[in-house]
Amino acid sequence: MSAEIAEPASKIELPAGVGGGGEIPTFDVTLRVRRYNPEISEEATWDDYKLTMYGTDRVLDALHKVKWEIDGSVSFRRSCAHGVCGSDAMRINGRNRLACKTLLKDLDTSKPITVEPIKGLPVEKDLIVDMEPFFQSFREVMPFLINKGHEPTKERLQSAEDRERFDDTTKCILCAACTSSCPVFWTDGQYFGPAAIVNAHRFIFDSRDDAGDMRLEILNDKEGVWRCRTTFNCSEACPRGIQVTQAIAEVKQAILSRKI
Amino acid sequence: MTATQIQSPRSGKDGNGRPGAGLIAPKYRRSGASKGNFEMAAWLFMRLSGVVLVVLIFGHLFVNLLVGEGIHAIDFGFVAGKWADPFWQFWDLAMLWLAMLHGTNGVRTIINDYAEKDSTRFWLKIVLYAATAVIIILGTLVIFTFNPCPLDVNGIPLPGGFCPAA
Numbered sequence: 001m002s003a004e005i006a007e008p009a010s011k012i013e014l015p016a017g018v019g020g021g022g023e024i025p026t027f028d029v030t031l032r033v034r035r036y037n038p039e040i041s042e043e044a045t046w047d048d049y050k051l052t053m054y055g056t057d058r059v060l061d062a063l064h065k066v067k068w069e070i071d072g073s074v075s076f077r078r079s080c081a082h083g084v085c086g087s088d089a090m091r092i093n094g095r096n097r098l099a100c101k102t103l104l105k106d107l108d109t110s111k112p113i114t115v116e117p118i119k120g121l122p123v124e125k126d127l128i129v130d131m132e133p134f135f136q137s138f139r140e141v142m143p144f145l146i147n148k149g150h151e152p153t154k155e156r157l158q159s160a161e162d163r164e165r166f167d168d169t170t171k172c173i174l175c176a177a178c179t180s181s182c183p184v185f186w187t188d189g190q191y192f193g194p195a196a197i198v199n200a201h202r203f204i205f206d207s208r209d210d211a212g213d214m215r216l217e218i219l220n221d222k223e224g225v226w227r228c229r230t231t232f233n234c235s236e237a238c239p240r241g242i243q244v245t246q247a248i249a250e251v252k253q254a255i256l257s258r259k260i
Numbered sequence: 261m262t263a264t265q266i267q268s269p270r271s272g273k274d275g276n277g278r279p280g281a282g283l284i285a286p287k288y289r290r291s292g293a294s295k296g297n298f299e300m301a302a303w304l305f306m307r308l309s310g311v312v313l314v315v316l317i318f319g320h321l322f323v324n325l326l327v328g329e330g331i332h333a334i335d336f337g338f339v340a341g342k343w344a345d346p347f348w349q350f351w352d353l354a355m356l357w358l359a360m361l362h363g364t365n366g367v368r369t370i371i372n373d374y375a376e377k378d379s380t381r382f383w384l385k386i387v388l389y390a391a392t393a394v395i396i397i398l399g400t401l402v403i404f405t406f407n408p409c410p411l412d413v414n415g416i417p418l419p420g421g422f423c424p425a426a
Contacts, residue, residue: 122285132283132284133284133285133288136284136288183373184373187373187374187376188372188373189285189287189288190287190288190289190290190291220297220299220300221290221294221299222294222298222299223290223294224299226299226300226302226303227299229369229373252303255300256300256304259297259300
């Protein structure tokens with residue numbers, strides 16, 4: 001028997017000079033980041049960073065490159081970096097997006113890419129905002145199952161149709177992209193905001209939940225659903241594609257039909 | 261050696277890490293739940309009055325500008341003739357009230373949206389409500405007390421040429 005032939009690295013003959021990350025096109029971008037550090041100055045400024053990035057890179061990769069290789073003082077939140085945790089919502093070219101889901105190649109790379117903190121919440125440093133007012137509104141709509149009956153010994157069953165009723169609003173990751181894109185919230189921080197209403201919707205229309213009336217009463221407030229002007233900024237901003245404005249309209253209708 | 265001061269790590273928490281300790285900026289704190297259904301009623305009124313106004317206004321435009329001689333027929337006598345008929349009195353009254361309240365509520369929401377200071381919001385609304393009250397009362401008076409042939413203090417018709425001399 002002949003000696004065993006070593007398995008080749010690739011079954012296709014590749015010309016020399018091609019391989020690895022080389023075949024992914026690279027391009028130069030200017031990342032324009034909104035900088036704010038209250039320990040240095042109360043004024044926020046723009047900092048430009050020139051970067052060479054790959055076609056597969058996202059805005060988050062550009063921010064990482066800045067933070068890891070150029071300027072370690074740039075501050076932003078991110079956790080999973082894959083569109084699940086909802087930490088890295090920011091205003092990219094004037095639109096609320098998750099930095100980890102926005103590919104650089106989909107943006108206009110001929111102009112600087114602006115990255116700002118989301119609007120309407122107090123900025124703590126650079127791209128980090130104080131999320132506490134946002135979570136306070138979220139807590140106030142009681143985003144948890146309330147069931148008055150006896151606790152069952154097994155799973156609470158629900159038909160597929162009943163589950164479908166609120167399926168869209170279960171997708172929320174609490175990134176605050178919707179609430180901080182809402183022009184009403186920008187001027188009126190007391191407005192509950194789209195995200196709180198979406199999470200109320202998720203339980204109001206859940207057949208297993210018994211506290212829908214309480215949540216509708218909470219949102220029938222002067223800072224509740226009637227503050228919504230249906231500008232659709234929230235639906236446009238949602239990285240999970242939730243039809244936020246429609247969910248708010250459904251809550252409005254539920255309050256109306258309960259009162260009349 | 262002085263003890264190192266460690267700041268509360270997250271805003272919105274007190275020193276023991278409990279959330280909701282009132283550290284949320286006043287700008288974001290809701291001042292208690294509002295009672296009543298006023299905002300809901302206002303929202304519903306906007307939709308319903310809007311639908312009715314479409315009928316009233318286009319009916320008004322059609323009758324005044326298109327029927328018969330159309331726009332050339334409009335003069336003092338035309339208006340006087342319309343307001344002699346209770347149907348048109350009611351039509352114009354409904355149009356006046358609905359349009360004024362619809363518009364006032366629209367401007368009220370705009371003031372709520374754009375006024376940043378409570379005092380600005382308050383005074384703008386006072387001006388708005390005063391203007392609305394004046395126009396509605398004046399308009400209603402005109403519709404119901406309109407007299408095409410007013411007499412002067414001596415009982416002689418005022419000049420104008422629309423009414424035959426008594």
